[in-house]
Amino acid sequence: MEMVQVSGTATSMNLESSELFARTIPTNAQDARAVMTYYASLGVDRVASIYINEPYGIQFNKAIQEEAHNLGIALVFFPVERESIDESM
Numbered sequence: 001m002e003m004v005q006v007s008g009t010a011t012s013m014n015l016e017s018s019e020l021f022a023r024t025i026p027t028n029a030q031d032a033r034a035v036m037t038y039y040a041s042l043g044v045d046r047v048a049s050i051y052i053n054e055p056y057g058i059q060f061n062k063a064i065q066e067e068a069h070n071l072g073i074a075l076v077f078f079p080v081e082r083e084s085i086d087e088s089m
Contacts, residue, residue, distance in 0.1 A: 013059055028056075032063035040071045053079035 008024045011031070026034075039047060049064055051057035061077055068075040 012056065013063070014055075028060045029063045032060060032067050036064060036067035036071055036073060040073060044073065046074045047076075049075060049077040050080060051077065052082055052085070054082060 002020055004020050004022070006022045006024065010021075010023055011025060011028050013027050013029050036047075047064075047068060049061055051061045057079070061079075065075055065077070067073075
C-alpha cells in the first residue's frame with residue numbers, strides 16, 4: 001500500500017525523487033539560495049563554509065557551492081568530522 005507523506009520538518013533534497021512525498025517548508029537548496037543571495041546583496045564576494053562531513057552537511061555545502069558560483073562569490077569550504085568536534089563547546 002502506497003501512502004502520501006507530508007512533512008513540516010524534512011528539508012533534505014534527497015527526498016525530491018519521491019512522488020509520494022511533499023513538504024511544507026523550503027529545501028536545503030532553497031535555504032542555500034537565500035543565504036547566498038543575501039550575502040551578494042551585501043556586496044560580499046568571498047565566503048568560507050565549515051560543515052560537518054555527513055550527508056546533510058555535504059548536501060547543503062554542495063548547494064552553497066552552486067549558488068556561490070551562480071552569483072560570482074568565491075567560496076572556500078572546510079569539512080569537519082563529527083568525532084573531532086568538542087561537545088563541551
